[in-house]
Structure formats: structure tokens, C-alpha cells
Amino acid sequence: MHRTTAPGTQDRDLPLTQDARGKAVQLFRRGRWYASLDSTALCAVSGLRVCLAPPILIRDDARYLRDHLADTPAPTPGARRVILSAALDLFAHGRLDLGGIGLQDAAAFRSELDALTGIPPALVTRWCRALRTQLDALPTTEPDDALTLVSLPGNTFTTLESVFEAVLTSGAVWIRPSRKEPLSAARFAAALLRAGWPPERLGLYPTEPHALSQLVTQSDRQIIYGGEAVARTFGALPTVSLRGPCRACAVVDPQEDVRLTARRLRGWLASDAGRFCTTVHTVACLGDPDPVADELGALLDTIELTPPDAAFPLARCPDPLEAWEMAAAVGRGMTPADRIVTRRPMVVEKDGGAFLTPTLVRVADPVGHALVGREFPFVFASVVAVDGACLHTLVQGSTVVRSAGPRPCGKGAAR
Structure with a gap:
């Protein structure tokens, strides 16, 4: 970890x-x-x-x-x-x-x-x-x-x-x-x-x-x-x-193409610097999460910090300590079984401020996890494996649910 x-x-x-x-x-x-x-x-x-x-x-x-x-x-x-x-x-x-x-x-x-x-x-x-x-x-x-x-x-x-x-x-x-x-x-x-x-x-x-x-x-x-x-x-x-917070989540069907799914998810996570209430912060996978997580993490690592990325411009923290405190909050929320999929340091100090780089966490057990559904003011998401009961719980707690596959996913569903 x-x-x-x-x-x-x-x-x-x-x-x-x-x-x-x-x-x-x-x-x-x-x-x-x-x-x-x-x-x-x-x-x-x-x-x-x-x-x-x-x-x-x-x-x-x-x-x-x-x-x-x-x-x-x-x-x-x-x-x-x-x-x-x-x-x-x-x-x-x-x-x-x-x-x-x-x-x-x-x-x-x-x-x-x-x-x-x-x-x-x-x-x-x-x-x-x-x-x-x-x-x-x-x-x-x-x-x-x-x-x-x-x-x-x-x-x-x-x-x-x-x-x-x-x-x-x-x-x-x-x-x-x-x-x-x-x-x-x-x-x-x-x-x-x-x-x-x-x-x-x-x-x-x-x-x-x-x-x-x-x-x-x-x-x-x-x-x-x-x-x-x-x-x-x-x-x-x-x-x-x-x-209030929407706790937006995306549901991934294992039958979908991994690369297409990851590109779609990148837009849902990284548009508008991750600051909208409709930004996806939880990716719920009905099958094995690792292929999508690894592909999505690699895409997030390509987003430029400076100059601002043409497709996904990111915001920075003028006070670097604020960035370090948010990064520490992510660390405190993780368990020993979790891992950060993205490869860049979470905080990159530059020009007197600091960037929180796009961050993807593979959560081992989503039940009661501190980072599942957690909304940070930067590009951040947890990736979890879910069964039907767990998915139902996530959907009930979200007002925005996006489907990255053909299966219906309940209230507020969007493609």
C-alpha cells in the first residue's frame, strides 16, 4: 500500500x-x-x-x-x-x-x-x-x-x-x-x-x-x-x-470492452477537474476490477499538469499544505489490502502551489470502506468489486449512477 x-x-x-x-x-x-x-x-x-x-x-x-x-x-x-x-x-x-x-x-x-x-x-x-x-x-x-x-x-x-x-x-x-x-x-x-x-x-x-x-x-x-x-x-x-453530494458511481459490466470502458470512465472522473457533484468517485465492477482499473489508471497518468491538459485541465492548490492534507486523508482511509493504481506521486509541488494528481485506489473490500463514495475536490475514485447486494447498497446511496455497460443499474441511470 x-x-x-x-x-x-x-x-x-x-x-x-x-x-x-x-x-x-x-x-x-x-x-x-x-x-x-x-x-x-x-x-x-x-x-x-x-x-x-x-x-x-x-x-x-x-x-x-x-x-x-x-x-x-x-x-x-x-x-x-x-x-x-x-x-x-x-x-x-x-x-x-x-x-x-x-x-x-x-x-x-x-x-x-x-x-x-x-x-x-x-x-x-x-x-x-x-x-x-x-x-x-x-x-x-x-x-x-x-x-x-x-x-x-x-x-x-x-x-x-x-x-x-x-x-x-x-x-x-x-x-x-x-x-x-x-x-x-x-x-x-x-x-x-x-x-x-x-x-x-x-x-x-x-x-x-x-x-x-x-x-x-x-x-x-x-x-x-x-x-x-x-x-x-x-x-x-x-x-x-x-x-448536497451526489456520491456518483459508475457500474462496469465485465462484458464491455476494457479500453472503451476505461476511456469513458476517464471522462466521468476527470472532466471539470473532478469538482462537480456529478463527478464519479466510485467505480463498481460486476466482474474482476483489475483489468479496468489498470487501464483507467494508465489513462489518468497521461493527464498533463502544466500546461493545463487540453481535454482535462486540472486545478491546483495555491497552498501546498492543503494538498498534502488531502493526500494524507486518502492514506488514512486505505487498508493494508488496498493499493493505489495510478503511478505518479499524489502531490506534485510546482510554481509555489501543488497539484493533486489524478488518483485511483483499488479497494479490496468495499463494505463500510472510508473511501467508497468519498468525494474529494480533485480527480479521485475508488474501484471495487461488487455482487448484486453490494451494488444495490451503492446505488441506494447515490443520486447519480452511470452505466458503463448494457445492464440497467437502477435510479438515476445514465450512459
């Missing part, structure tokens, strides 16, 4: 340089950008920080909004779609005023997002196109006067699709960006404003985790991204639409 450990320890504090002080993702509240007293550093490489909204400010702003919402006419359903279309063009290509960030063009957005999160410009372009497809697929509906909260994750900004939904259906929209990656949410808020969305009907509220409860309490309905902890806290509320 191959295990990876971090090379020593280092200070986790992220001090800002003198030049970067004051440059921050601000709140947008009561129709204007606002620098709160509370803020936190994001990434020493990017030199950015994010302002945070305390619970008392959230309560006051919700009361203010309800007292003044009727003073600002709401856009018609048709106008909302025009605004969203224009906002998406501006988000992808425009020069926008982001408050504490200042004026930002498309090239600066890509550069700053790369420095903050390691997402390469090639993925930014791809994800902007994906957002256009998502917007075109949404129906036009009759909006109401509700205040909708959208609490976003930090793995991909394609989740801005939920902001599209809120704009089309609601009287006002509040966005809670991820504290790890608030830049894209702030840019889209600026794009909405530039495209004609009423400022009084928009809010951007980065918060500490505990303040999410206040945002939920003060809003009428909520779209919340999160894992098991978020599901336990908010999943039972009737107003909450929970967008």
Missing part, C-alpha cells in the same frame, strides 16, 4: 502584504457595496480578504428589505431573463465594478481566481459556457415576492445556476458565497447590477458558518449547498432545497 504524508508542518496563517490590505470582497447590502468590520484573509498568494456579515446586521437588513421592497418595482418575467442573459455575458467577458476589489475585467478575473483557487483559465471558459447552457434550459415562470437565499459552495462557480433560479422566481435574492471562493459570486452580483437588476433586491452576504442559520431564518426559502453536516442541520426544513 502506498501512503502519502505531508513534509513537515508550516504556519497556516495567511498574512496579507501591505499592498493588498484593503482589497476585499465586500458585502452588498441595502443597494450598495459595504466594508464590514469583520473580515478574514483568503489566500496569501492572491492577497485578498473577504468581509463577513454578523447575525445582527443580517437581521437588520432583512427588516429593512421587507419595509422597503415595495418601493422598488420588480422586473417582469421576460425582463428577468434578459437581465440574466446580459449578466452572464458580462460575467464572462465584461469589465465590472466589484466594490472593494475595484474594476475587474475578464482577464483579471481569471488571473485572480487562479491565484485564489488554482482553477485555470481554461476551466473558467468551460464553466462559463456551461452556465449559458444551464440558463437556456431554465423555464420562465411567474415570480413571487419571496426573499430567496442561495448559499454557494467553493468547488465550482457553475452552481451560480441556483442564482439564476432565484432571480427568475423571487422578489429578492440574497447570495451567501463560499468563504473559500467568494470572488465569482461577487463578480456575478456586480454583473446582475450592471445588467439592470434592482440593487435593493440583491444582497451578497459572506458569513462565518454559524451565521448561516440567521440567513435561513430571515429568508423565505433557501437553496443550500453542503455536505452531511448541512443536511443534518437544514435538510428537514420545508423551505430548504438542499444541493
Whole structure:
């Protein structure tokens, strides 16, 4: 078994340089950008920080909004779609005023997002196109006067699709960006404003985790991204639409051609840097897993790190310690009978950051295994042998099930 450990320890504090002080993702509240007293550093490489909204400010702003919402006419359903279309063009290509960030063009957005999160410009372009497809697929509906909260994750900004939904259906929209990656949410808020969305009907509220409860309490309905902890806290509320992990798995039939199956699986694992909730993280084989595992591992080893792979561009970790910690988490989840199929080191440090290389683990016994169904924010999957009962358990725990063979595989099946 191959295990990876971090090379020593280092200070986790992220001090800002003198030049970067004051440059921050601000709140947008009561129709204007606002620098709160509370803020936190994001990434020493990017030199950015994010302002945070305390619970008392959230309560006051919700009361203010309800007292003044009727003073600002709401856009018609048709106008909302025009605004969203224009906002998406501006988000992808425009020069926008982001408050504490200042004026930002498309090239600066890509550069700053790369420095903050390691997402390469090639993925930014791809994800902007994906957002256009998502917007075109949404129906036009009759909006109401509700205040909708959208609490976003930090793995991909394609989740801005939920902001599209809120704009089309609601009287006002509040966005809670991820504290790890608030830049894209702030840019889209600026794009909405530039495209004609009423400022009084928009809010951007980065918060500490505990303040999410206040945002939920003060809003009428909520779209919340999160894992098991978020599901336990908010999943039972009737107003909450929970967008959580899909635990996507792929089912491999032994009758399928090994090379064709491995190529198909590579796309399901490695597209979008492994960051989508629909990314496959478990490969369940109804026969011997080793031929497919070995073929797939070899294909994953060919994906280039730098320059970004043309077909499968990967994200990096600007803070190398974050990469080493995730690699260590994989190692802790393995048993002595497991093996890592891919051959490259799991962490490759380069240009001040680190890449987590595409990683495939052959799991000996999937029952209760820590890595089966585990979602990491990089290209990672476990390969397991399953019988009918085990496959049934995996399928029941997944909301996305892909079939790499002709056999039906239950709910959510896709080719």
C-alpha cells in the first residue's frame, strides 16, 4: 500500500502584504457595496480578504428589505431573463465594478481566481459556457415576492445556476458565497447590477458558518449547498432545497470492452477537474476490477499538469499544505489490502502551489470502506468489486449512477 504524508508542518496563517490590505470582497447590502468590520484573509498568494456579515446586521437588513421592497418595482418575467442573459455575458467577458476589489475585467478575473483557487483559465471558459447552457434550459415562470437565499459552495462557480433560479422566481435574492471562493459570486452580483437588476433586491452576504442559520431564518426559502453536516442541520426544513453530494458511481459490466470502458470512465472522473457533484468517485465492477482499473489508471497518468491538459485541465492548490492534507486523508482511509493504481506521486509541488494528481485506489473490500463514495475536490475514485447486494447498497446511496455497460443499474441511470 502506498501512503502519502505531508513534509513537515508550516504556519497556516495567511498574512496579507501591505499592498493588498484593503482589497476585499465586500458585502452588498441595502443597494450598495459595504466594508464590514469583520473580515478574514483568503489566500496569501492572491492577497485578498473577504468581509463577513454578523447575525445582527443580517437581521437588520432583512427588516429593512421587507419595509422597503415595495418601493422598488420588480422586473417582469421576460425582463428577468434578459437581465440574466446580459449578466452572464458580462460575467464572462465584461469589465465590472466589484466594490472593494475595484474594476475587474475578464482577464483579471481569471488571473485572480487562479491565484485564489488554482482553477485555470481554461476551466473558467468551460464553466462559463456551461452556465449559458444551464440558463437556456431554465423555464420562465411567474415570480413571487419571496426573499430567496442561495448559499454557494467553493468547488465550482457553475452552481451560480441556483442564482439564476432565484432571480427568475423571487422578489429578492440574497447570495451567501463560499468563504473559500467568494470572488465569482461577487463578480456575478456586480454583473446582475450592471445588467439592470434592482440593487435593493440583491444582497451578497459572506458569513462565518454559524451565521448561516440567521440567513435561513430571515429568508423565505433557501437553496443550500453542503455536505452531511448541512443536511443534518437544514435538510428537514420545508423551505430548504438542499444541493448536497451526489456520491456518483459508475457500474462496469465485465462484458464491455476494457479500453472503451476505461476511456469513458476517464471522462466521468476527470472532466471539470473532478469538482462537480456529478463527478464519479466510485467505480463498481460486476466482474474482476483489475483489468479496468489498470487501464483507467494508465489513462489518468497521461493527464498533463502544466500546461493545463487540453481535454482535462486540472486545478491546483495555491497552498501546498492543503494538498498534502488531502493526500494524507486518502492514506488514512486505505487498508493494508488496498493499493493505489495510478503511478505518479499524489502531490506534485510546482510554481509555489501543488497539484493533486489524478488518483485511483483499488479497494479490496468495499463494505463500510472510508473511501467508497468519498468525494474529494480533485480527480479521485475508488474501484471495487461488487455482487448484486453490494451494488444495490451503492446505488441506494447515490443520486447519480452511470452505466458503463448494457445492464440497467437502477435510479438515476445514465450512459
